[in-house]
Amino acid sequence: LTVIAPYNATTYFIYRGEPLGYEYELLQSFAKDQGLALKMVVVADPKSLFTILNSGEGDIAANRLVPTPENETDVSFTRALYRTAPVLVQQEEPPAKAGKGTEKMLAPGPADQTPEVDIQARLITKPSQLTGKTVTLPEQSPYNRTLVELSDEISGEIYVVEMGALQDEALAQKVAKGEIEFTVMQKNLADLKEAEFKNLKVRPIISKSHSVAWAVRKNSPELMQALNSWIEKKQNGSLFDKLYQKYFIDRRNYLERVESGFLTSTTGKLCAYDDLLKQHANDINWDWRLLASQAFQESRFKPDAHSWAGAAGLLQLMPATARQYGVKNSLDPVDNVQGAVKFLKWLDGFWHERITNDVERLKFVLASYNAGAGHVQDAQRLTEKYGYPTILNRPGSKVRLLSRPRAGELCEPHPRTIRSL
Template sequence: MSRFFNHLGAVPAHFVFLLGATLALTGCSRPSTVQEIQNEGVLHVITRVAPSMYFEGREGATGYDYELAKRFADEIGVELKVRVADDNTEILSVLERNFAHIGMAGVSLQPDFADNYEAIPTGIKAQSVVVYHRDMEHPESLEALAGQTLHLVADSDHEHLLKASAAAGDISWEVHPGLDAPGVLARVESGEFPYAVVSSNELELNHVFYPHVNEAFGLGEPRELVWLFPKKQDGTLAQAAGEFLQRLQDNGVLAQLSERFYGHLDRLNYVGARTFMHHLENRLPKYEKLFRDYAREFNMDWRLLAAIGYQESHWRPNAVSPTGVRGLMMLTRNTASYVGINNRLDAEESIQGGAKYFQMVHDKIPERIPEPDRTWFALASYNVGFGHLEDARRLTESAGKDPDRWMDVKEFLPLLAQKEYYTKTRYGFARGQEPVIYVQNIRRYYDVLARVITPAPPAKPEEPQIVGIEPEAGPADSRSTTPEEPATSALRASLPKELGLIPPTL
């Protein structure tokens, strides 16, 4: 049976069983009018776990469609309850029986939907695109794939397009009900599936994690993704949702959410390195002393703390994420409370809180894990949560690899985004690719800082250390009253030589 969630957490299992039994025995459906929904006080939505729609983030439930649904529930004055389906097949089945008010399946309006659903566009356009493993010959069209098999997820936009295309006459396709888009892309990446079809928005969100997957061509034109409403409703809810989403379109909220959830990951490529150099010279000097002081207090290398701060906010004390994480170290409200921070937008409090929290996270990593791996694990845990990290380590061990070695575990963290794996874990879905890139980026930032900044004297033997990266020498409670020398003096001379880059003119 599907798992049920609302924005506060999972509904108890016994309630899910009783509710499922009641629906099966009575065949009762949901209230159908806006007024009836408001009288009941609950908006029931069914969706599936996907980065494009719904997932549990650092601060609870999030996702483009979830954020819209939450705003809509607030608009009509009711509580939002989200039922998580296994796949689109279940979503459509539940809607046909009118057991949910809205279905969020990440699909566009299809010809056979008209009899059962009313569709409202959500502001995101997507196209079915053919992808292939980069070692295969680049196909220019469906005709070039004659004799090949395309692999698809179930009940997506893709199959009806293939059926409608005369050029697909010599092409076969295989539908995989047990896989989601990341699962299909992972198999293209490995070479198991030479060719596949995925939605362009799913490819955009996941492509960076599958470098051996190339995009070939699109099937048809981009189409707007929709929410689905059961035809058994009277239409007032669909009308209210359409008017609400149109207002968000007009006032720019849809564009803002699209940018937030479909933005590019920050990688230290050529452009990223130039940006980092600029911020190192213009932003870091404002906060360098704070990084030094609080890193010393918590016995860690200040350059590592600064690298975490850059990855989190680009050293911006007023940074705010879509889910409410904020400040230079991007602390959640719960984390700030846990470490005793009152004002997350105060740079000093944020850096102090980030250093203290990282020490706590680091202390949870088993001491048997040697450095620097213990710190890489701590960074991953700082980003995705200790529970999800432990899930990945269990998957690593189950596969016969070393759960205490970062190079092994980082191969399994991305599997937490694939249904066939996260359903077997304790803590469920996670965007497991992100902590891998998070750690990689911080290591790169640290490497640059270590090259351009003279290292501090080694710590005294009795002082504990984090990683093989030296903490600043001196007692933890000492605060230098003299200005620190800027950390950028060697930047222009060393960074281009080290990274092969030309620094910008500042």
């Protein structure tokens, strides 16, 4: 099941190495229930979603999508995932009061050059006060039509400026910085931006509530039916409420994500130690992302992590191993990674003559790092004794037969998990 989506802080993003997002987690659950693997295809320009979808490169488009008469001619929309309303985002206090969130761009794509504007002190409190004002929207925003209708309703001109490939998050940032006066976005997202940028005010609501849904091609009726049936069923349970709370209501966790510096959708980082891992992955001819995956699996990128067995640091070195490879402080990321890479290099040499295939040998290196080369050799002897091949797709699968099964249980999922990250 291939899903086309942009990176943003609620649809799909990578945080500390893990894929997350309200729509991502729902789609992951749907795919699992259907017995399908989920593949995410990220687009840099959200307005290309429907073009890519209709080209057949994906099955579902996701991006807080609002059905409109214009886009309903191109795609079909599912039942509503939730309902929200369009709200005006404006500046209540000067940029100095915004907080540190204005220092970084929160969405990918080029930032159009915009002149600084004087923000009027008087807040807009009702839609009719937008007469003569300029509202900036993402290109092809569903709220362009909303503002045109509002302009007709109040018999006053509202000027709309569309800005490049920027998403709502980036425009909220521009309002906070005083680069634009107003934008309009979904209220549940605007509430999160108000928590992030302390000088924003999200009011008034400018139109009635609407649905937010997924889109599929018009020639995919079976997928549409499966999605609608699943949404209807799951909305009666706890899944939708739990994920909505997680991504739209829990402001503290939202702020932790966007302020951490490790929201990959905006910074390009997996963790604080990307450069360190890249440097030392070269020492063992690894793709640095594999070493990063191992660090994530071992410690969740926490350099002060300790295990019940005494392993410590970013790559969870045991005390004896740390001493053997000259590590003086396992909690020092540089010291820890240097020692771990020396150990991995030794393990590769240990298995080199026994397993000549590079791909298969890597699995044994990872298993040995986690459980010890001796335990993996014991597992090989046991598999040979019981008539199994000694080189398996999952080298830890027979370690469970050891007299100390706990070590085997720790080892069993590890190499596969690292390689799949």
